[in-house]
Amino acid sequence: MVATALPLRPDLSVDYDAYAEHVSRLIDAGCDGVVPNGSLGEYQTLTAEERARVVRTAVEAAGDGARVMPGVAAYGSAESRRWAEQAAEAGAGSVLLLPPNAYRADAAAVRAHYAEVAKAGLPVVAYNNPIDTKVDLTPELLADLHGEGSIVAVKEFSGDVRRAYEIAELAPGLDLLIGADDVLLELALAGAVGWIAGYPNALPEATVALYRAAVAQDLATALPLYRALHPLLRWDSKTEFVQAIKLSMDLAGLPGGPVRPPRGPLDPQVEAAVRAATEKALADGLR
Numbered sequence: 001m002v003a004t005a006l007p008l009r010p011d012l013s014v015d016y017d018a019y020a021e022h023v024s025r026l027i028d029a030g031c032d033g034v035v036p037n038g039s040l041g042e043y044q045t046l047t048a049e050e051r052a053r054v055v056r057t058a059v060e061a062a063g064d065g066a067r068v069m070p071g072v073a074a075y076g077s078a079e080s081r082r083w084a085e086q087a088a089e090a091g092a093g094s095v096l097l098l099p100p101n102a103y104r105a106d107a108a109a110v111r112a113h114y115a116e117v118a119k120a121g122l123p124v125v126a127y128n129n130p131i132d133t134k135v136d137l138t139p140e141l142l143a144d145l146h147g148e149g150s151i152v153a154v155k156e157f158s159g160d161v162r163r164a165y166e167i168a169e170l171a172p173g174l175d176l177l178i179g180a181d182d183v184l185l186e187l188a189l190a191g192a193v194g195w196i197a198g199y200p201n202a203l204p205e206a207t208v209a210l211y212r213a214a215v216a217q218d219l220a221t222a223l224p225l226y227r228a229l230h231p232l233l234r235w236d237s238k239t240e241f242v243q244a245i246k247l248s249m250d251l252a253g254l255p256g257g258p259v260r261p262p263r264g265p266l267d268p269q270v271e272a273a274v275r276a277a278t279e280k281a282l283a284d285g286l287r
Contacts, residue, residue: 001069001177002031002200003038005246006054007255009240014050015059018255022201023061025254029204030212032060033067035096035196037083039132040242043071045260053082055090065091069125069196073098077116077247084120094123096155096196101133107141114150125177125196129157139163143170155179155196156187164190181236185226188214198236199229202248202256202278206286228284231277240270248272248278252287 004026007018023034036058037043037051046054055070062068072083072095077176084095097117099110118124126145128137137145137154146149156163157179164176164187178187178195188195200207210229213222226233235244242259243266248254266274 001033001035001194001196002026002204003040003057003071003196003198005168005201005249006036006244008260009098010258010259012258012260014046014054015255015257016053019054020057020061021256023058024063026152026200026204027062027067027272029200030208031204032194033069033093034062035069035071037071038096038196039071040198040201040245041071042260042263043073046225052086052090055087055092059091066093068092069094069096071098071127072117073101073127075100075102077113080113081117081120084117084122084279088120088122092122094125094152095120096125096127097126097151097251098133099135100128104134107144109216110135110137110141111144111148111150115143115148118150123152125153125155126151127157128179131157131159138168139170142167142174146171146174153177153194156192157237159183161186161190164192180229181233184211184233185214185222187224189217193286198241198245199233199248201272202252203229203232203255203281203286206281207285225286228286229281230265232274232281235274235277240266244270244274247274251275251278252282 007015009015036054058068059065070087072080074080100113104126153175155177175231176192181199210225246256
């Protein structure tokens with residue numbers, strides 16, 4: 001499932017036609033689905049009208065709502081539930097939900113938050129990103145959420161691959177999804193059954209091939225690809241990930257484009273590093 005970047009025109013308006021084409025292209029390249037309105041999709045900068053239209057556009061372009069998992073993060077649980085209801089009305093098959101992130105929520109608040117959004121009726125995938133949210137969905141808390149029926153899976157972005165084994169022990173029925181591109185192989189070998197991905201936006205065929213080989217534990221295929229792609233994949237875990245992935249998309253001839261403030265242009269040194277890694281990957285035939 002690709003956490004889709006959102007094409008913007010030079011005036012920073014959303015280019016919905018380019019986004020629809022991008023979603024279709026990802027599906028045609030072998031991606032199983034898309035995750036609109038995530039951090040990579042700059043959801044925090046969208047108006048309510050834009051955010052709703054992005055979901056509708058993704059569902060229509062994917063051709064099957066089961067392939068679409070909108071992000072429904074918001075400061076309030078009631079607002080997140082409304083976005084989950086909007087996703088259901090648009091025909092999406094599931095939603096991706098951060099914990100409360102307006103403050104450092106305790107376990108009781110986290111459980112109440114997920115229970116509220118689950119009432120919308122769609123399967124909820126938890127998103128553990130303690131780096132940005134300051135709320136850590138520990139294996140114990142994930143097991144509680146799963147046991148209460150509030151979540152069906154977790155996008156694990158902590159970077160701590162050791163958690164995969166503890167999650168499997170405490171919540172064997174909870175699906176583990178790779179949440180950061182640069183730990184893909186490690187988490188796939190640890191039993192992850194999916195990947196909510198960033199860099200397929202720019203190099204869909206190569207990253208799909210890497211993912212398929214990794215989950216099949218075909219190391220002879222996966223490891224050389226992983227090594228070749230890792231100089232790019234690691235940008236998914238950095239603060240500048242939106243700008244980096246959009247730059248790689250531009251270089252690959254895909255609709256990247258500008259970002260909305262408060263994000264700004266890449267530092268020249270960072271831009272040079274991303275550009276060099278992307279150009280090498282493209283020269284090596286990785287698309």
